[in-house]
């Protein structure tokens with residue numbers, strides 16, 4: 034319990050032991066960002082990926098045996114969006130649509 038309390042990421046285990054739900058922050062701006070971010074998680078092991086435009090919070094339901102949380106963060110960063118754990122490369126960020134150039138998190 035102490036570890037969970039110290040961790041910035043909220044971890045909730047769903048009823049099924051093969052499913053894990055994670056909520057974490059992903060930097061972004063608009064509906065187009067939402068589409069790009071969620072599309073990056075259309076991958077094996079992820080059953081639900083939803084990004085809230087207002088709160089910038091990402092909710093992912095996945096099977097940890099098929100895909101790791103680290104990989105999920107990498108997928109999001111690979112399409113240009115910073116997460117709590119991964120920073121997108123400047124190259125990919127610079128190619129984002131003008132309206133999607135969100136204010137980046139501090140390094």
Ligand SMILES: [Cu+2]
Pocket residue numbers: 061062063064065066067132133134
């Ligand atoms: Cu956008």
